[in-house]
Each structure stands twice: as C-alpha cells, then as structure tokens.
Amino acid sequence: MTWADVCRRVARDIQKIDDTKPRLGSDGKGWTRQALARHLRIQEAYELRSTQLQAEKTRTDRNPRRNHDPEVVVLRRERDAIRQENEELRRKLAAYEERFSILTYNKALGAQSEEEMARPLPKKFDRQGRT
Secondary structure, three states: HHHHHHHHHHHHHHHHHOOOOOOOOOOOOOOOHHHHHHHHHHHHHHHHHHHHHHHHHHHHOOHHHHHOOOOOOOHHHHHHHHHHHHHHHHHHHHHHHHHHHHHHHHHHHHOHHHHHHHHOOOOOOOOOOOO
C-alpha cells in the first residue's frame, strides 16, 4: 500500500460522504501524510489495513495453500496428481523389480516351467544372490 493509494482512497471515501465537490488538501494538490495523521480515525484505519496486508502477505508466504488464485489452484491440483501418479509408478516399479529378482533367481537355479519360475525366494535371501 503506497501513500498515493491512501490519498486516492481517502478522496474517494470523502467524495462518497460529501458529494458536493471533490476536496483536496490546503495546497489544492492533495493531503500530506502529516495532515492525515492528525485525524485519529484515518490513522487507525491506515494502521489496521497495513497490518492486515502484512499479515496476509506473511500468511501466503508461509503457507502458499492459502493462496486461492484460480491458476495456482489448478497448478496445485496438477502437481498433486503427478505426485500421486509418481508414487503409484514407484510401487509398480518395486513390484516389477521384485518379480524380476524372483525370476532371475529361479532361472539361475535351473527352473524351466512357469510354476518353477514363480517359486518365492527363500526367507534368507540377500540381493547379492547368496542364500
């Protein structure tokens, strides 16, 4: 929030209250910070809004999930779907590696039939091929 934003907001709000003519500062150009700071309600409103903006920025910086921008929401959904798919593919890959280890081990022992190839590995088996 810049000073120019504050001046525009004050001018707009004053215009809503007294619609007879636009009001400006004593120099005809606008208000100074000091002139507005003399008004307790304006100063309190400015401080409140500054605090709210800072809290919102801190909250979204710390926890981006609070950012409700539609584009961000869509990108987050896509990212989550990709992560889920990656986890599923990792599980499948681990299952295929296990299956390949079983087939390789049983073939090395001379298995010929499908039943012989599908026999589970011995309980004491390390991946180096020693039992």
